[in-house]
Amino acid sequence: MKRVASWFTFALLCVCGSAPLHATDWPEWRGAGRLGVVNESGLVDVFPDTGLPVAWRTPIHSGYSGPAVAAGRVFITDARRPDPRSTAVVERALAIDEETGALLWAHEWETDYAGLQLVYAIGPRATPTVDGDRVYVLGAMGNLLALAVSDGRVLWEKDYAADFNTAVPSWGMSGAPLVDGDRLICLVGGEPDAKMMAFDKYTGEEIWRALSSDWEPGYSQPIIIEAGGARQLIAWHPRDISSLNPETGEIYWEVRHIVDMGINPATAVFSDRYLFVTSQYGGARMLVLDQDSPGARVLWEGVGESDPEYGFDFNTLNSVISTPVIAGNHVYGVDGHGVLRCLDLATGRRLWETEDLIGESTNWATAFFVRYGDRYFINTDTGDLVIAELSPDGYTEISRTPLIEPTHPYVRRRQSGTAVNWSHPAYANRHIVARNDKEIVRLSLAKES
């Protein structure tokens, strides 16, 4: 491993020091709390006809990971193959100046993507997690690094495969580290019984481990919620939806929910008492959480596409990558074929569906939703950014603009082309930061610009 830092960056940091975290930062997957909400005002109501103003563009290498924004920096991970004929890769973590796009530091490490489904083996999946003066990054093969925000120094690191005997699943390690107090909670998939692990976020020392790895770890992001008088770590993996005590790893409750092929990239969403998960091949589950103590029951379920009884009769919402939204008494989301749907929260009954968002029904199409007031920013995998209203009455598209060129590999035919963009952008400080396999770009969302 080697660290690449610019002298200029180092000097700049010496002068400026470490910037504080702002309320309008985007420090982790789906923003603060993993909620998918923009907590600032003054953003555009409609996009300019000429497109969003570009603050800067900075070249990077390939990857699916989204950017995190904190402390005046944009953090991103990427990868390159020195020899295209080899599976050996160099992964990197980058810090970029939020205002200028200048590279502040880069830290890189070598790994090998052998064993991943190679067409998708283009780079890291997990969004960096920023916590104070530390940023945690995860490579596709399970290299977990705690780096100094200031200069990219390695504070501590783990190798899931070497340290915990993790069998990396076909589409790579994807669980972005989750900070909870002094703990860094990670989807490790280790053995024995180390599917979920908590480390001391300062030292990397193991605090607890939980859940068997007799089955694959999956690709979903853990979240922490408050329900039943307790803080609950929700670990949704291909065998169960598990609720753990985030401090100890003790299992509060589990609901069996098989996700065929282990493909569950979407994140569980929680609202009021309702916890919802969806996957293309395993289907959907709406849970109601107990109010008095940690516990849950299934309110309704929809079968997945791998179920022999799958069909439109029982098909509720089977998203492949897209994380859905709970708003009021309704659920909105993009199913695994790119169709935007609205479900009744209480029953799972489908109220409407439309292909207008993606523009076609095609396998594994996806979009990412971020709530802004009573509207949503939605970036589609066709590279568009959309402002829309979602209601039980239907989908109302207010504005649409090109966001970023889709460059991620896609193995099926699409009307929109042969590539997609499957990276979640960051919304921070009245800007959106998006990446593809060539560049990371910051565009202004400010109303006045």
Place this chain on the structure above:
Amino acid sequence: MVTVGCVAVISLVSAVSTGVQSQERGSRRIVVLSDLHMGEGRGAGGEWSPHEDFRWADDFHPFLTALAAEDRGPTDLILNGDTFELARSSEIACEHTDPALGCTQTEALARLERVLTAHASELAALGDFAGSGDNRVVLVPGEEDAALLFPEVGVRAVAAFGAPPGRVRVATDGLWRSADGRVVVEHGHQFESRSDRFESWPLPFVERDGQRHLMRTSGQRMLQPLVETYEAQFSVVDNVADEMAGWRFALAATETDGLGDAAMVILRELLFRFSWQQFRMDLDRGDVKPPDWQVAHARAAGAEFLLATLPDDDRLRPLAARALDDGRLDALMAALSDDEVRALCDYRAAVRRARRRFERILSQLDPTGPPLTECVRTPASTGPTFDYFWQSRDRMFVRHLDQRRDGGPVIAVLVHGHTHLADYRQGNFTRVEAGGTYVVDGCAPVRDAAPPVVINGGAWRRTATPVQLDRFAAARGLSDRALLEAVRPEQLPPCYSFVEIAPYAAVPGPPALRYWREDQDGGGMMAGGCGRRIAE
């Protein structure tokens, strides 16, 4: 991109003709229906014969009407084997001193007449379809209706459709081939290692004492009595997909023992049928490599190797365990070729991975069940990159297609049936263009090759998978026996699979797996999937 080769067009000389269709190249729609299994119909008392698997005339008529109404041009409707159930009968025994001898032509005609009478309305509807526009209907024989290859039986069957001359025929080559040779449709019983494979296809006859008999395959000789016993007890047993899964249920339900040599035939059939299923749904062009199994290590385990190939919860395992105990597995193990040992190792690895990843639809096994252990690999092929576990299946198809091609044009699509289990999500069989044209799924024995598409169209009949049956049983606390006794074919999801290939100019497009199914109002509709449960 593969190129279109020369086509040899052989003229039709009669209603019973060769397998090459005279047609304008690539201009016709191809629709393939497999395994209708029209049988004896109802008895004198109005009850269904236990051997009757086609009880769906009320669904079949509107299906044909809807198919015609789609107006997608002249259609070649291929009835891909086992259209008629002629291998068993409650009235005409076809029993001869030599168990290898099946029906004579006279006996087969008698069986056929009973079937034609029972299904006159369906045949008339097919005849109407054949007579409409420039449509044609082709009967491809399977192992159950191989008697269609008797000239008089074929002529009689064709006549029963009542279609204009030349519109209905029997594919006497034993398969159907499009005019350009790029699409081949065959039933599937002639694939390697099938116990119901005829040695001299498409002439499955033997002369004895001046009489021509249909031959009985080894599978028919060994298994037919058991089939008839099971069907008499459990009418749903032949409606489980794949069909061998129905055997597993029946074996468990009856706690069958004392099968003698039949046990070995069953074991062999079941072991290899499963190993060739598609234990995968890879999304790419196959960036994986085949593992290299240590065959000698597997052989050193002796017959235990076979038992270890079955998961603990496999309904076949008790039978295999008993066969192991009394030494009957030894001969089966000794008879396996190295390629067959590798195929079983592929299967073990595929089951292991499938269960770690909950690949229910691919394995048709309880996804939460115990995993298998892998065979030992050579050191050079360890690691997750070497997970091309369907190599044996692909290689088998390559050998088969090479034989079928026989110097002709490269076969682009092979449609088969026989197992009653349609391939999974073939509707997404999409060509990909990234430096070349190729097909995502199907037969891809060589990395980055331009492979043909091999598609199992399932059966135009009601079926249920083991997962559905297990779910039904679990919800009601039923044993295997109680389950098979409780479920009638009429309770199965009203959903029927078929394959369609759209008219093409030069190269066949990807075949679509389609379904005719009950809609939400109780009518019928074309659909991309089934989505119905076993009814009460």
